[in-house]
Amino acid sequence: MGGDTWLTRGAGPVSRSDSPRNLRRKAAFQRAVLRAVGHLVLLAGSIVMIVPLLWLVSTAFKKTGSEWAFPPVWIPRPIWWRNYLEAMDVLPVPFVRYVWNTLVITVSATLGTAISCSLAAFSFARLRFKGRDTMFALVISTMMLPGVVTLIPTFLIFRTLGWLNTFLPLIVPAWFGGSAFSIFLLRQFFLTIPKELDEAAKIDGASNFRIYWSVILPLARPALATVVIFQILWRWNEFMLPMIYLDGMEKYTIALALRTFQNVRSQRINYLMALSSLQIAPVMILFFLAQKYFIQGITLTGMGGR
Amino acid sequence: MQALISRTRRRRSLNWRETRDGWLFILPWLIGFVCLVAGPMIASAVISFTEWKILKPPEWVGLGNFVQVFQDPIFWKSLGNTVYYTFLGVPIYLMASLLTALLLNMKLKGMAIYRTIYFVPSLTPAVANALLWMWIFNPDFGLANAFLGRIGVAPQRWLFDVRLAKPCFIFMGLWGIGQQMVTFLAGLQGIPVEMYEAASIDGASSWRRFWAITLPMISPTILFNLVIGIIGSFQVFTTAFIATKGGPQNATLFYVLYLYRNAFDYFKMGYASALAWVLFLIVLMFTLIQFKLADRLVYYEMAEAA
Numbered sequence: 001m002g003g004d005t006w007l008t009r010g011a012g013p014v015s016r017s018d019s020p021r022n023l024r025r026k027a028a029f030q031r032a033v034l035r036a037v038g039h040l041v042l043l044a045g046s047i048v049m050i051v052p053l054l055w056l057v058s059t060a061f062k063k064t065g066s067e068w069a070f071p072p073v074w075i076p077r078p079i080w081w082r083n084y085l086e087a088m089d090v091l092p093v094p095f096v097r098y099v100w101n102t103l104v105i106t107v108s109a110t111l112g113t114a115i116s117c118s119l120a121a122f123s124f125a126r127l128r129f130k131g132r133d134t135m136f137a138l139v140i141s142t143m144m145l146p147g148v149v150t151l152i153p154t155f156l157i158f159r160t161l162g163w164l165n166t167f168l169p170l171i172v173p174a175w176f177g178g179s180a181f182s183i184f185l186l187r188q189f190f191l192t193i194p195k196e197l198d199e200a201a202k203i204d205g206a207s208n209f210r211i212y213w214s215v216i217l218p219l220a221r222p223a224l225a226t227v228v229i230f231q232i233l234w235r236w237n238e239f240m241l242p243m244i245y246l247d248g249m250e251k252y253t254i255a256l257a258l259r260t261f262q263n264v265r266s267q268r269i270n271y272l273m274a275l276s277s278l279q280i281a282p283v284m285i286l287f288f289l290a291q292k293y294f295i296q297g298i299t300l301t302g303m304g305g306r
Numbered sequence: 307m308q309a310l311i312s313r314t315r316r317r318r319s320l321n322w323r324e325t326r327d328g329w330l331f332i333l334p335w336l337i338g339f340v341c342l343v344a345g346p347m348i349a350s351a352v353i354s355f356t357e358w359k360i361l362k363p364p365e366w367v368g369l370g371n372f373v374q375v376f377q378d379p380i381f382w383k384s385l386g387n388t389v390y391y392t393f394l395g396v397p398i399y400l401m402a403s404l405l406t407a408l409l410l411n412m413k414l415k416g417m418a419i420y421r422t423i424y425f426v427p428s429l430t431p432a433v434a435n436a437l438l439w440m441w442i443f444n445p446d447f448g449l450a451n452a453f454l455g456r457i458g459v460a461p462q463r464w465l466f467d468v469r470l471a472k473p474c475f476i477f478m479g480l481w482g483i484g485q486q487m488v489t490f491l492a493g494l495q496g497i498p499v500e501m502y503e504a505a506s507i508d509g510a511s512s513w514r515r516f517w518a519i520t521l522p523m524i525s526p527t528i529l530f531n532l533v534i535g536i537i538g539s540f541q542v543f544t545t546a547f548i549a550t551k552g553g554p555q556n557a558t559l560f561y562v563l564y565l566y567r568n569a570f571d572y573f574k575m576g577y578a579s580a581l582a583w584v585l586f587l588i589v590l591m592f593t594l595i596q597f598k599l600a601d602r603l604v605y606y607e608m609a610e611a612a
């Protein structure tokens with residue numbers, strides 16, 4: 001096969017013993033070593049990644065007074081689950097209220113993004129009209145725009161509309177294509193769906209909306225799932241915008257409540273960790289449940305600029 | 307002849323319908339773009355030429371705010387902090403997430419578990435995250451000092467130490483590399499296996515395969531993560547707002563935190579808008595430089611031109 005050049009190159013005088021069989025054995029050995037090293041590095045990294053979260057859980061279950069033990073104790077004794085109830089008692093508004101507020105904002109904003117962004121993405125991926133590419137370039141440039149630049153005028157607009165201390169500034173923009181990234185991701189995915197499917201529907205006399213709704217959307221489920229998960233994560237975790245727009249305790253989201261709690265009761269770290277874990281838990285559960293869809297969606301859309 | 311005319315007429319009406327639907331579908335996004343992105347950007351430029359203390363009517367000051375910005379030592383301090391954080395943090399995160407993605411792309415047992423462990427910390431809400439790290443870096447009872455004490459290092463004051471506060475922030479950011487890592491993973495999985503097989507037959511070492519195949523093939527992903535990473539890093543806010551409030555001695559007073567204070571603590575809308583525009587121009591400059599460099603360094607497959 002004329003492979004001698006690379007066989008001998010750099011192999012030195014022992015190259016004569018490099019029979020194909022030996023080479024194969026050597027390659028297998030190399031792979032095994034590589035795999036072992038891979039496991040070792042990944043395992044070490046895993047520990048580093050997981051320690052802070054374990055520490056959070058551990059602290060959340062420590063009885064008041066024992067949380068300051070030094071050197072730190074990992075397994076609390078007793079395991080004091082009542083922290084959760086005690087911490088909620090300290091809050092001025094029932095914790096359920098914050099959960100409800102966060103849910104309302106998260107669900108309505110996510111729904112709005114999914115609908116308005118998939119409509120736009122459909123148009124960019126499937127319909128031909130003058131000015132389309134210019135419009136899409138605007139979407140892309142919005143992705144590169146630091147959000148702070150528009151922060152002050154939008155605040156003033158919502159203030160003029162009398163929307164301060166309501167959920168509207170956090171929800172309404174989502175219904176107007178507020179996530180350029182989602183439009184981009186959905187469009188990329190729509191492009192991969194065979195055009196023949198729309199053509200067939202068109203011949204049957206289907207309107208564009210019908211094609212969007214009954215052909216494209218059902219096929220785009222992984223991409224939609226990715227957008228929805230990203231949105232839920234982002235809205236659930238968001239801090240800056242709710243802080244700017246909401247100022248009544250009964251309107252607060254979980255993130256805002258945690259922060260007030262930090263200011264009032266900075267000494268009660270076990271309560272703080274208990275409530276923090278309540279903000280984290282739903283997100284983690286969601287990720288575990290949707291994991292398959294999520295990874296699939298990202299891989300299929302070839303996100304990451306490809 | 308008759309048939310031909312009617313066919314062109316039909317096509318024209320189809321085109322018209324497509325144009326109408328095209329604009330109709332992007333309408334929600336377009337309204338959002340005009341009212342919440344383009345409009346506010348222009349408004350913010352106008353406001354930046356005024357002195358506006360929100361309760362009193364705005365007063366035209368021309369370039370006054372910008373002159374003031376460049377003479378403001380705290381502006382320079384916050385810009386310096388942000389640039390430090392960006393230029394040290396972004397490359398570290400980029401390398402760390404690429405390295406992790408490479409490891410997570412190996413064919414190993416238990417990969418799903420590893421992937422979850424590496425991704426999950428990036429799901430932690432910023433507020434809970436900030437509180438957790440404050441607790442870990444607590445100078446008296448924190449995990450960090452306990453661990454260092456074990457290996458004989460003197461306790462540190464971490465977030466309260468002018469020299470250590472910023473490196474601590476960069477360190478904390480390592481737990482959030484999950485999303486970048488997933489994009490890299492998606493990019494890596496998009497590389498055709500045949501390329502590696504062909505290279506192996508030609509006797510390329512794994513090191514060489516990395517430089518000759520992997521790196522060029524994921525260069526678009528690298529660019530994407532770099533651009534988005536820098537934009538995000540210039541807007542770092544929540545952790546500093548909660549954990550250090552900009553201290554000690556303004557060592558973690560990042561740009562957006564300073565902007566936020568001007569707008570929502572001191573109600574200097576004009577000055578804050580000037581700050582926003584300066585930030586926008588800086589970020590724009592960096593983005594353009596990256597795209598310029600990318601022209602030479604990033605490899606795009608020809609098929610993707612469509």
